[in-house]
Amino acid sequence: MGKVLFIRGGAVGDFILTLPAIKLMRDCLPENEIEILGYPSITELATTTGLADRTRSIEDARLATFFAPGAKLDEEWCDYFSSFDVVVSYLYDPDGYFSGNLEKAGVKTLLRGIFRPEESEPFVSASRQLARPLETLALFLEDPAPALDYEKTENTFPGNPVIALHPGSGSPSKNWSFESWANVIKGISEKHHEAHFLITAGEAELERIEQFHALIDPLGISWESVSGKSLTDLASLYRSIDFYLGHDSGISHLAASAGSKGLLLFGPTNPSIWAPETNRMEIIASPSKSLGDISVAQVLDRIELSTS
Template sequence: MKVLVLHQGAIGDFILAIPAIWTAYLALKPEELHLVGHPSSTEVLKGVFWVKKIWDVNLYPFSTLWFKPIKDLDFKMALVFSKASEWQNALKGSGVKEIWMLPPFPKERIPLFHHHLKNLKSYGISLKTEYMGLFFKEEEKEEALKFLEKKGIRGPFFAVHPGAGSPKKIWPPERMANLSNWLYDRFECFPLVIKGPADQRACDEFLKYINVPHLLIENLPLRKLGALLKFASFFLGNDSGIAHLAAFSGCQTFVLFGPTDPVVFMPYGPYVRCIKKGEEIDEIKEEDLKETLQNYLSK
């Protein structure tokens, strides 16, 4: 049996669906599992052993699925992380016999990854799975270590991400830089600064105020970045796709929340600490984080 999984969410939302996708794979035991989504999100599973192929939802044939069936679509089953009846009807017209529609967001206040697993239960899948990580190959981990060595990073380092997808989710970059300076001076922990495509303004502001040695990483492919994060002492950043990547990679993750609800959008991983003080992210004070990080680093 060939199974198609469609998810067109952003990085963080897609990562929070991976536990459900993996659980479905284990339960259904398909001969092949194919993913359809945005490459900027689905690349986190590029090359993993259980995903046969990844398709770009923006390109033919799947870009046409909103308004017409796809001829000769060779899948018996589809898992669709959407409520869109257009996709359901087009898949039926494409010859897909069994279609599971999985609403992307919960109506109740529960973690998003739990919501996806709960949706699977409604289709008879209640298989319990433990944290699985991003299925890094040994060569990916070795490449990450070689990268760090080449850049001269041999001692403890932490990853810091000043940006986010929305300005309302960005803790003042000056404070993030001040905290990074303090971490280097107090604990000799080297800052690895992450900059993504949407982080120009926040990163420029951050770099004005950081005054200790650091390394800026720009637009690294997600799996390479995830492998680096696996070796970080911890990650510090805003509620963003990169925070979800850090947590899922197994890195101790400290993620700052403003208007979004950490109960629903908390990252999935074994070592996650969500920090929220109010609806505005700048209500979080530097001293609050210093206390939290000092307690962690003093263990």
């Protein structure tokens, strides 16, 4: 086949849910050159784990003309797109302008993927939906598990259980309360006095996460704040932990892709679609779709089961 280009925008979770499709291409056709057009801080996850050979930034003003009908297309970008034997695009393109301009640029085999997974019944996981375009090439996703081979960070607390908690997400409605998470940490530490906690936060969460720090400071536990790391470095850290706690978030998908064992809380979103497909992550889904209806006791009970 030769050269394959995957075009994927979106946030961290969107990209990680697409990785099983990229991995399918790599595993089934290892001789292909695979390139990804996207956001470099996210797409580096694919190059560092060997799923892609190269990446290129999608943040180029010259690409804007590809989303307009009848526009004069940038010659260098036309040459770039036409150099691939297959292009798989997941960009939002309701009017087909981008796809039409790719074909105008010389793309011969264009596979259009969904920008956002379908959420109606029958519920199909996002990773399986995102891999469907490859069925045109007779490539069928059998293993949607996101586990990737990140480099493992050295454990600085050997012999002590290390538990990572990411108490945020991209939407407040998907977040359990800080007070509830603080009580979970307290409950774990009462049973495992030697436990060390890593509290991770994204750049947009730094100001608010200080409120959580203030809640756990008086608990007398061993903990540290983790922020400012690249996604690749954070994934390497997650490879070395003993347990992960979080919500439906891109960072939870990152932890799952690192092979972390853990527990995820789901409220308004459907885990049948949005949860990582791995048997290493337990799920608690609120029947009412409200995380407020999940109790601290429920979470502590499931952590017992997960770590037994």
